Amino acid sequence: MAKKDKEEDEFRPTGTIAVLTVFVITLIAIWATIYVILVQRGGTL
Amino acid sequence: MNQYQVSPAEKKFIGSHLLVAILALAVGSLFGPLQAFEHAGWDFYQYLKPFIKSYYQGLTVHGVLNALVWTTFFIMGFLTFLVIFGLKRQLKNPTLNKVGFWMMVVGVVAAAIPILTNQATVLFTFYPPLKANWAFYVGLTLVVVGSWVEGWGLFMTYAAWRKENPNERTPFVAFASLITAALWQICTLGVAVEILTMLLPLSLGLIDGVDPQLARTYFWFTGHPLVYFWLLPAYISWYAFLPRQASNSKMFSDSLARLSFWIFLVLSTPLGFHHQYVDPGVPPVWKFIHSMLTFGVFFPSMMTAFTVIASLEMGARKNGGKGAFGWIGKLNWSDPSVAAQLLAGILFFFGGMGGLTNASYNVNLVLHNTAFIPGHFHLTVATAVTLSFMGISYWLVPYLTGRKLWQPKWATIQAWVWFVGMIIFSNSMHVLGLLGAPRRVPLGLAPYVPAEWNSRLFQVGLGGAILFVSGAIYLLVMLKTATNKERVESEVIVPVADSLQDVAQTPAWLDRWAPWLYGSIALIVIVYGPQLVDQIANIALTSPGFRVW
Amino acid sequence: MSTQKMHIDRYERNWMIVSAVLLVLFASAVSVAAFGLGIQVPAPEQRVNPNTVATDPNSPWSNPGLREVAPGKYDAYILAHAIPNWEYLPKEISVPVGSSVSFYVTSPDVQHGFKIQNTNANFMVIPGQVSKLTITFDEPGTYNYICTEYCGSGHGVMYGAIIVTP
Numbered sequence: 001m002a003k004k005d006k007e008e009d010e011f012r013p014t015g016t017i018a019v020l021t022v023f024v025i026t027l028i029a030i031w032a033t034i035y036v037i038l039v040q041r042g043g044t045l
Numbered sequence: 046m047n048q049y050q051v052s053p054a055e056k057k058f059i060g061s062h063l064l065v066a067i068l069a070l071a072v073g074s075l076f077g078p079l080q081a082f083e084h085a086g087w088d089f090y091q092y093l094k095p096f097i098k099s100y101y102q103g104l105t106v107h108g109v110l111n112a113l114v115w116t117t118f119f120i121m122g123f124l125t126f127l128v129i130f131g132l133k134r135q136l137k138n139p140t141l142n143k144v145g146f147w148m149m150v151v152g153v154v155a156a157a158i159p160i161l162t163n164q165a166t167v168l169f170t171f172y173p174p175l176k177a178n179w180a181f182y183v184g185l186t187l188v189v190v191g192s193w194v195e196g197w198g199l200f201m202t203y204a205a206w207r208k209e210n211p212n213e214r215t216p217f218v219a220f221a222s223l224i225t226a227a228l229w230q231i232c233t234l235g236v237a238v239e240i241l242t243m244l245l246p247l248s249l250g251l252i253d254g255v256d257p258q259l260a261r262t263y264f265w266f267t268g269h270p271l272v273y274f275w276l277l278p279a280y281i282s283w284y285a286f287l288p289r290q291a292s293n294s295k296m297f298s299d300s301l302a303r304l305s306f307w308i309f310l311v312l313s314t315p316l317g318f319h320h321q322y323v324d325p326g327v328p329p330v331w332k333f334i335h336s337m338l339t340f341g342v343f344f345p346s347m348m349t350a351f352t353v354i355a356s357l358e359m360g361a362r363k364n365g366g367k368g369a370f371g372w373i374g375k376l377n378w379s380d381p382s383v384a385a386q387l388l389a390g391i392l393f394f395f396g397g398m399g400g401l402t403n404a405s406y407n408v409n410l411v412l413h414n415t416a417f418i419p420g421h422f423h424l425t426v427a428t429a430v431t432l433s434f435m436g437i438s439y440w441l442v443p444y445l446t447g448r449k450l451w452q453p454k455w456a457t458i459q460a461w462v463w464f465v466g467m468i469i470f471s472n473s474m475h476v477l478g479l480l481g482a483p484r485r486v487p488l489g490l491a492p493y494v495p496a497e498w499n500s501r502l503f504q505v506g507l508g509g510a511i512l513f514v515s516g517a518i519y520l521l522v523m524l525k526t527a528t529n530k531e532r533v534e535s536e537v538i539v540p541v542a543d544s545l546q547d548v549a550q551t552p553a554w555l556d557r558w559a560p561w562l563y564g565s566i567a568l569i570v571i572v573y574g575p576q577l578v579d580q581i582a583n584i585a586l587t588s589p590g591f592r593v594w
Numbered sequence: 595m596s597t598q599k600m601h602i603d604r605y606e607r608n609w610m611i612v613s614a615v616l617l618v619l620f621a622s623a624v625s626v627a628a629f630g631l632g633i634q635v636p637a638p639e640q641r642v643n644p645n646t647v648a649t650d651p652n653s654p655w656s657n658p659g660l661r662e663v664a665p666g667k668y669d670a671y672i673l674a675h676a677i678p679n680w681e682y683l684p685k686e687i688s689v690p691v692g693s694s695v696s697f698y699v700t701s702p703d704v705q706h707g708f709k710i711q712n713t714n715a716n717f718m719v720i721p722g723q724v725s726k727l728t729i730t731f732d733e734p735g736t737y738n739y740i741c742t743e744y745c746g747s748g749h750g751v752m753y754g755a756i757i758v759t760p
Contacts, residue, residue: 007363008295008545013355013605015362018369020350020609024616027398034402034479035623038411041714043632044727099747168744172705174721175746257705257720300600322635323717325725329628329637336624340617347613351606406624407633410714414707414742481711483742486750493738493753552600587643588721591704593676593746 048539049133051126058143059129060445062122063438065150066115067523070431073110074516076103081470081509084502086489098163100487101594105160108169112426114153117188119434120278121149121195124222126441127281128199130539131219132206142198148191156184166594168485170264171244173255176590179248182240189233196226214548214556217299218285218541224306225277228270231565232314235266247590254586258326262580265317266573273313275426277306279433283353283386286437289542291376291383294360297352299544303555305345305352311565312342315572322409331576336406338572343401353390356542381456385436388464389429392471396424399475414485417478420471428467432460435519442526444537451525455518462515470508473501636717636725639698644721648673648702655700658683666692672699672754674706674719674741680748682708682739688757689731695756696728707742710756718743734760 051059076097079089083100090100097103129136136142158180159165165177171185203215203223215223243255243263284302288294296302318335321327358372366372377383399421403412412418443450450456482488482498489502554560602610627633647655654661654671661669673683689695699708699719706719710729717725731737741752 008359011359011362013297013351013358013603015358015366015369015372016351016354017605017609019354019373023350023394023398024612026394027401028616030398031402031405031408031620034411035405035408035627037479038408038633038714039627039631041411041633041712042730042732044410044634044714044729045632101744101747101749172743174704175744256722258723261718261720298601298603298606301602301606304600321718323725325636325718325720325723326638329635332635333628337621340621343617344610344613348606348610351609355603355606401620405620407628407635407714408624410633410635410716413716414709414718481709481740483707483709483740485742485744488750491750491753493740546601550601555600583641585641585643585722587645589645591677591746593704 048536049130050536051129052135055125055129055136055139056445058139058146059122059126060442061146062118062125063442063445065153066118066122066434067438067520069110069114069118069153070516071520073107073115074513076107077111077516078509078513079103080107081512082506083487083489085506085509086502087506088489099166099594101168102160102163102166104485105166105168109156109160111431112169113185113188116275116426116430117192118149120225120274121146121192123278123434123437123441124199124226125195127218127222128202130541131216131222132202133216134202134206134209136198137201137205138198141201142195145191145194145196145198148194149188150191152184152187152189152191154184155180155187159184163594170268172264173244173247173257173260174588174590176248176592177244179245182245182248186237186240186245189237193230193233196230199223199226214551217296217302217544217548218281220303220556221277221281221284221306224310225274225281227562228277228310228313229274231569232267232270232274235263235317236268239263252586254588255590256580256584256586257588258324259580259584261321261324262317262327262576265320266314267317268320269317270313272426273309275430277309279386279389279430280305280349282433282437283390284349284356285542286540287353287383287386287542288356288360289540290380290440291357291387292360292364294356294363295543295545297355297359297545299546299548300551300555301348301352303551305348307555307561308345309342310561311568312338312345314565315568316342317573318576319404319409322406323413326580327576331572333406334572336404339404340401343397346397356545359545379457381450381453381460382436382439384457385439385460385463386433388460389432389436392424392432392464392467393429395471396421396429400425412478414483415478416474416482416484416488418484420474420478423467423471423474428463428471432463435463436460438523440537440540442523443533444539446527447532447537448526448529449531449533451522451529456522459515459518459522462511462518466508466511466515468508469504470512473504473508477501477505633714636727638723639726640724641722642700642724644700644702647700648675654698655702660684660687660689660695666690666694668693668695670695670697672697672708672739674699674701674708674745674752675703676706676745676748677703680741680745680752682741682752682754685754686757687754688759690759691731691734693758694728694730696726699725704745705743706745706752708739709742710737710739712737715739716742731756731758734758
């Protein structure tokens with residue numbers, strides 16, 4: 001059984017958001033770089 | 046705190062899985078550095094003849110032992126432990142589990158003999174019409190069926206527990222393990238059909254030809270969910286153990302953890318065409334549908350990332366962690382099990398990014414079968430999964446054997462060396478892929494290598510060397526631990542984290558199997574059914590087997 | 595009991611929304627490239643008998659190579675094989691810059707790959723199936739096509755070249 005204490009009740013995962021923000025920015029940068037390579041290489045039909 | 050005592054006999058049984066797994070890793074990992082050195086232009090294969098005839102034979106050993114044997118045995122052992130410990134209950138039918146285990150062992154031996162005698166140099170994907178010796182396929186079948194049998198033993202144990210506990214929530218570690226085992230049962234049907242209807246009869250001379258496109262469809266029906274079979278046990282550790290180990294913390298959200306596992310069950314299989322985006326025989330509309338579903342399956346991993354990191358952060362802040370990122374330093378980095386899994390998680394971020402990019406339908410045209418692919422999967426199966434399993438073994442092996450972990454400082458160093466080596470290795474492979482370098486090629490000898498690739502090829506060799514050192518340290522630590530005269534002072538505590546919310550508050554619909562199982566099967570039928578029917582109806586068993594090595 | 599709601603932390607709910615939006619954005623970008631810009635993956639083109647595809651005189655792959663079908667438009671029939679040697683036939687193709695070439699590739703034996711460097715041509719070559727994509731070569735130069743799927747001992751030396759003349 002979990003007993004929540006005051007600290008746990010007040011906890012806001014701001015550090016988690018910070019880490020995940022870095023993740024999302026990096027993901028977009030990498031994905032976009034490769035997508036641009038794709039588009040620059042042109043059509044296949 | 047009084048924990049459930051897993052019996053000595055069951056500990057021994059679980060331990061046997063880890064023993065086979067680590068032995069497989071030891072042999073399989075020998076070839077990794079050889080391949081990496083080859084890419085850098087240093088050929089060590091000449092010293093291995095007559096035992097290993099070619100780069101490709103070595104690559105087959107590496108892939109089969111690392112990606113199929115190390116993983117499957119560690120996972121079945123770990124899941125068996127988690128079900129017993131989580132349900133606080135002995136296996137219902139230990140004989141059944143033992144039969145399954147021994148089938149798997151016999152299977153490994155049966156497949157190993159043709160591999161080591163160069164009669165199955167077909168790599169771990171064994172695409173027909175490459176034709177290996179029949180014993181290779183029999184061996185693989187036994188490993189898969191053996192794992193099914195062990196799974197049935199786990200399900201029977203759960204059914205018994207449910208009868209005894211009709212209203213309780215299934216404890217999370219058991220719950221997640223059972224979903225992983227169920228996922229495995231469902232998805233292995235593909236490769237089972239491929240082997241039983243095509244590869245085994247072909248290798249025995251019972252049929253004259255196979256349909257390679259259909260064989261690929263069967264294989265990748267299994268091949269994608271295979272990576273979740275690998276990944277989910279690591280997720281279980283990250284959700285349920287790591288918060289306590291890393292910061293004496295709790296699981297941030299039991300409900301969302303459970304929900305993520307259900308989503309994995311439903312979404313892991315019906316997207317195998319994302320490994321076949323550039324197959325000629327699959328229509329683009331189905332490839333596109335599978336790509337959308339693949340974006341969908343990324344979602345529970347994003348949920349996992351949040352829940353796991355928030356669980357860690359909560360404990361770190363209680364320990365005085367401050368700032369947006371500073372709290373990370375307050376995690377228990379001196380525990381080798383923690384270090385290994387945190388480092389595995391960090392590299393998994395990049396593995397996930399690469400995976401999403403590979404899976405983005407036509408973006409795959411840039412990346413398919415380039416070195417980007419092994420770059421990617423060394424971050425996922427070889428780090429997120431393997432380094433986490435190494436981290437888990439740092440407490441699990443002492444728990445199972447009663448012997449102290451030998452030199453925890455060395456175990457911690459091992460994790461960091463893996464981390465550094467993998468960054469160098471994997472990063473250079475990703476870049477090489479973007480420059481156009483193919484996978485599965487001894488690039489040290491390829492005639493079309495431009496000068497532009499050379500510095501990265503060197504880095505591949507360097508990364509491989511560093512990983513080799515880390516692998517050697519791991520094996521040393523395991524060997525010395527298993528034979529350690531120093532025993533643990535008291536029973537090793539299984540570091541299972543409590544849930545932040547009262548588990549009884551978790552909605553009951555998260556503990557009901559039927560809707561999720563039916564949903565899973567229904568979705569597979571909808572997005573695989575039409576193509577399977579079409580490909581089978583138009584089957585052309587025209588490709589005879591070839592031995593081209 | 596079945597109406598129990600799940601408590602989700604506000605930050606986690608926002609993260610889930612951000613994740614979903616991000617995935618939708620990626621899916622949209624992919625769709626634009628595929629359906630708007632004509633960057634598509636291979637589609638089923640033709641079934642062939644791998645045992646006769648290289649020898650039957652009616653099969654274009656029995657005489658692999660370039661065929662001009664209109665000014666600046668070509669069909670390239672390429673055979674990828676491992677037996678008796680690991681190679682593509684033909685080993686070399688030459689076209690003037692600005693040409694559009696439709697590649698039709700198959701194998702009479704095992705699976706191969708076909709990747710034309712620095713282009714979006716990258717696909718599996720599967721016995722019994724014909725793989726087709728069309729590439730327009732806007733820049734002169736030499737474009738190697740290489741094998742990207744294990745096909746036996748000689749996989750690593752299997753390549754050809756497209757010479758695009760100015």
